[in-house]
Amino acid sequence: MSSDAATPSLLQFAGDAEGEAALAEARRQIEICNACRYCEGFCAVFPAMTRQKAFSDGDMTQLANLCHNCRGCYYSCQYTAPHEFDLNVPGILAEVRQDSWSRCAWPAALGRVFHRHGVAVAAALVTGFAFLLLLIQSLRPEAGQGFYAFLSHNAMVAVFLPAFLLPLAALAVGLRRYWREVGGSPLRGRHLVAAFKDAAVLRNLDGGQGQGCNFEKGDRYSNERRFAHQATLYGFLLCFAATSVATLMHYLFDMPAPYGLFSLPKLLGLSGGLLLCLGTLRLAMLKARGERDLGAPRVWGGEMAFVLLLFFVSLSGLVLYAASGTAIGTGAVSWLLALHLGSVLAFFLLTPYSKMAHGFYRLAALAREAQQREAKP
Amino acid sequence: MVGRSLVETTWDVVVVGGGNAALCAAITAAEKGASVLILEGAPKPYRGGNSRHTRNFRCMHRGPLSVLTDTYEEEEYFQDLLVVTKGKTDEGLARMAIRESEACLPWMEAHGVRFQPSLSGTLSLSRTNAFFLGGGKALVNAYYNTAEDLGVRAVYEAQVVHVGLEDGRFTHVEVELGGETLRVEGKAVVLAAGGFQADIDWLARAWGPSARNFLIRGTPYNRGVVLKDLLDQGAESIGDPTQCHAVAIDGRAPKYDGGIATRIDCVPFSIVVNRDGQRFYDEGEDVWPKRYAIWGRLVAAQPDQMAYAIIDHKSIDLFMPTVFPPVKAETIEGLAQRLGLPAPALKETVEGFNRACREGTFHPTELDGLATEGVSPEKTNWARPLDTPPYYGYLLRPGVTFTYLGLKVDETARVTGQNGRYANIWAAGEIMAGNVLGEGYLAGFGMTIGTVFGRIAGREAADHVL
Numbered sequence: 001m002s003s004d005a006a007t008p009s010l011l012q013f014a015g016d017a018e019g020e021a022a023l024a025e026a027r028r029q030i031e032i033c034n035a036c037r038y039c040e041g042f043c044a045v046f047p048a049m050t051r052q053k054a055f056s057d058g059d060m061t062q063l064a065n066l067c068h069n070c071r072g073c074y075y076s077c078q079y080t081a082p083h084e085f086d087l088n089v090p091g092i093l094a095e096v097r098q099d100s101w102s103r104c105a106w107p108a109a110l111g112r113v114f115h116r117h118g119v120a121v122a123a124a125l126v127t128g129f130a131f132l133l134l135l136i137q138s139l140r141p142e143a144g145q146g147f148y149a150f151l152s153h154n155a156m157v158a159v160f161l162p163a164f165l166l167p168l169a170a171l172a173v174g175l176r177r178y179w180r181e182v183g184g185s186p187l188r189g190r191h192l193v194a195a196f197k198d199a200a201v202l203r204n205l206d207g208g209q210g211q212g213c214n215f216e217k218g219d220r221y222s223n224e225r226r227f228a229h230q231a232t233l234y235g236f237l238l239c240f241a242a243t244s245v246a247t248l249m250h251y252l253f254d255m256p257a258p259y260g261l262f263s264l265p266k267l268l269g270l271s272g273g274l275l276l277c278l279g280t281l282r283l284a285m286l287k288a289r290g291e292r293d294l295g296a297p298r299v300w301g302g303e304m305a306f307v308l309l310l311f312f313v314s315l316s317g318l319v320l321y322a323a324s325g326t327a328i329g330t331g332a333v334s335w336l337l338a339l340h341l342g343s344v345l346a347f348f349l350l351t352p353y354s355k356m357a358h359g360f361y362r363l364a365a366l367a368r369e370a371q372q373r374e375a376k377p
Numbered sequence: 378m379v380g381r382s383l384v385e386t387t388w389d390v391v392v393v394g395g396g397n398a399a400l401c402a403a404i405t406a407a408e409k410g411a412s413v414l415i416l417e418g419a420p421k422p423y424r425g426g427n428s429r430h431t432r433n434f435r436c437m438h439r440g441p442l443s444v445l446t447d448t449y450e451e452e453e454y455f456q457d458l459l460v461v462t463k464g465k466t467d468e469g470l471a472r473m474a475i476r477e478s479e480a481c482l483p484w485m486e487a488h489g490v491r492f493q494p495s496l497s498g499t500l501s502l503s504r505t506n507a508f509f510l511g512g513g514k515a516l517v518n519a520y521y522n523t524a525e526d527l528g529v530r531a532v533y534e535a536q537v538v539h540v541g542l543e544d545g546r547f548t549h550v551e552v553e554l555g556g557e558t559l560r561v562e563g564k565a566v567v568l569a570a571g572g573f574q575a576d577i578d579w580l581a582r583a584w585g586p587s588a589r590n591f592l593i594r595g596t597p598y599n600r601g602v603v604l605k606d607l608l609d610q611g612a613e614s615i616g617d618p619t620q621c622h623a624v625a626i627d628g629r630a631p632k633y634d635g636g637i638a639t640r641i642d643c644v645p646f647s648i649v650v651n652r653d654g655q656r657f658y659d660e661g662e663d664v665w666p667k668r669y670a671i672w673g674r675l676v677a678a679q680p681d682q683m684a685y686a687i688i689d690h691k692s693i694d695l696f697m698p699t700v701f702p703p704v705k706a707e708t709i710e711g712l713a714q715r716l717g718l719p720a721p722a723l724k725e726t727v728e729g730f731n732r733a734c735r736e737g738t739f740h741p742t743e744l745d746g747l748a749t750e751g752v753s754p755e756k757t758n759w760a761r762p763l764d765t766p767p768y769y770g771y772l773l774r775p776g777v778t779f780t781y782l783g784l785k786v787d788e789t790a791r792v793t794g795q796n797g798r799y800a801n802i803w804a805a806g807e808i809m810a811g812n813v814l815g816e817g818y819l820a821g822f823g824m825t826i827g828t829v830f831g832r833i834a835g836r837e838a839a840d841h842v843l
Contacts, residue, residue, distance in 0.1 A: 038512030076511030
């Protein structure tokens with residue numbers, strides 16, 4: 001980390017006075033923390049902070065992305081309002097973090113829209129539905145099994161391959177911007193391993209001792225949010241694995257869908273869908289209970305919409321599966337398929353510009369932290 | 378409405394105060410089955426008294442214990458206490474508190490307190506002091522949650538103004554709550570409402586008018602109302618009524634409640650001058666953890682109770698960061714101007730000091746013997762010339778931590794009156810710390826006193842009632 005805060009700002013605020021004010025306020029708060037240090041045991045942010053006395057813009061971006069918003073430091077802090085130091089570290093770091101995602105997003109304008117506005121997410125979702133319905137109605141194949149009776153395999157690939165790859169490319173640009181901003185050095189495998197290990201157990205949301213974070217129960221610790229998040233994360237990964245396995249079976253082994261219940265894609269997809277469904281539902285409930293001011297209140301709607309979108313993706317997938325197995329359901333399958341695939345499409349396309357991006361930036365921040373720990377423990 | 382439910386009951390144990398000692402007493406009494414009421418004078422965000430600002434607990438241990446390394450036995454602990462108090466302690470009570478501290482740590486953990494390894498920059502304490510994860514406010518939160526789960530009733534902004542006594546027995550407290558004065562009855566009372574350091578008028582009467590320039594490091598709610606009320610009714614006092622414990626802190630800190638973040642650790646690497654640009658004490662007498670406590674008094678004796686620590690660029694990274702950035706200038710004259718000091722005088726002081734510095738090996742973390750020659754007062758360690766711009770200056774003022782005057786107690790934490798011990802009045806925490814800590818301070822010992830005597834007071838009060 002560069003320790004000279006006097007160097008000119010690397011960040012392109014381009015007249016973003018709000019962003020600059022948030023950064024200045026975050027720096028003020030972090031400098032008070034650095035003179036106190038009572039919170040060192042909660043997470044990686046505070047030990048990282050102690051490595052320098054002055055904080056460059058890039059340092060602030062890194063600390064903000066390292067913060068997992070566990071809120072332990074807020075409830076423990078003797079300097080929160082009404083104290084005149086008026087610290088709210090999770091809140092101000094959430095603002096700085098949010099700005100960094102918007103700034104790094106490519107194109108940046110999309111980042112600004114979807115992070116902040118739940119309505120925009122909903123609009124994207126409806127557009128996804130409409131598009132899929134149109135496809136299904138206009139390109140209905142002559143023959144095909146399972147869902148392919150409604151939309152051919154080739155049509156699905158033609159829609160979803162670019163919808164998957166384009167956002168990944170956009171994310172790559174964003175991560176590159178992030179890495180440059182925080183002054184990252186060339187990445188080694190061990191840094192990534194460290195980052196994945198931290199993410200696998202959400203170490204930075206465990207309160208430092210496994211007691212969890214302070215979210216839905218104020219100053220009492222709880223692991224609910226951590227568990228709900230991991231159900232969501234692993235549910236998502238299982239679903240992703242199901243699709244990947246199915247793709248391999250289709251192309252490598254000439255085993256096209258539909259698959260039976262005891263096939264690998266179905267087992268992965270069903271368990272993943274259930275986890276995702278329960279995890280996102282719980283996250284949404286917890287989010288309604290947590291104090292909004294300890295996050296970035298202006299993006300609360302966008303975040304909530306994203307959680308609900310993921311919930312809808314999983315729920316519609318499960319319903320679709322249930323319907324397609326019954327005689328009564330068959331008539332609804334074309335509608336359900338459009339709903340499910342439309343939501344998946346919206347989800348994919350929004351990834352670089354919605355809360356989904358946080359996972360990628362967090363991993364980058366954790367990898368950068370591993371680098372810095374190595375350089376200066 | 379809150380008031381009515383308080384006065385309709387005769388509580389088993391009324392706890393006056395809402396910090397560490399009060400909570401330990403309340404939890405202990407409630408676990409024994411007593412109905413317990415906590416009357417905390419501060420509003421909820423400021424609950425916990427000075428405990429809110431603490432960070433660790435000094436603990437005896439005969440082997441590694443929780444986050445504590447190695448051993449720290451009774452004798453060594455007691456000797457450490459003797460050194461800082463210069464013998465002004467009650468050996469029996471002090472040794473009892475020290476011995477009890479070992480059992481306190483697991484008790485604290487069992488009641489929600491979490492510990493963390495020694496903070497960065499405090500490795501010297503890893504053997505003797507167990508640090509709270511998140512600091513004192515996290516400890517206070519944990520105890521309030523534990524107390525709530527046990528059915529303890531806690532009321533905030535409830536200032537006790539009078540403790541009612543009849544024939545040496547406690548009968549009730551008068552408490553100001555929501556604009557009313559209520560009479561709350563109880564069968565026993567634990568007084569844990571702290572010292573009087575936040576009452577500046579009292580401090581000025583006790584110490585002298587210069588105390589008006591002191592900053593109060595801790596809670597603004599420790600105004601000694603309960604302490605004074607008891608002393609006025611004839612309770613026996615202990616501890617020097619004129620003294621307070623003060624350290625040198627950042628002079629730009631808030632008047633009250635600045636806490637840990639306002640500390641300044643640069644003195645050993647600096648020269649410290651007064652308003653007139655003159656040095657007045659050996660800045661390098663010993664390592665900072667052993668000297669920070671005397672600098673409050675030293676600064677208090679200077680004109681306007683202010684002093685300025687001045688370092689050059691060589692030393693800026695040798696100590697913990699400060700809460701406010703230092704005043705900075707490229708020349709000594711420029712720095713003098715910005716600090717409001719007489720530039721010629723400061724220049725002369727710095728030049729004289731620089732001439733007195735010798736060649737030698739500088740070692741920031743140990744006594745390096747790098748002393749001045751031919752300057753008064755001399756600087757006996759870490760004396761390096763101030764010659765590398767930029768120069769930095771920090772304004773210092775005395776920051777009061779606590780006062781020594783308290784209620785005399787026995788080994789069961791029972792308060793002593795004119796005619797012997799009161800039947801049903803106990804005290805714990807800063808309000809009685811003077812019994813064992815007559816002078817000076819030992820890091821983390823305040824929390825030890827609060828925890829040990831709080832638990833004893835809670836147990837004794839409950840046993841008395843039940």
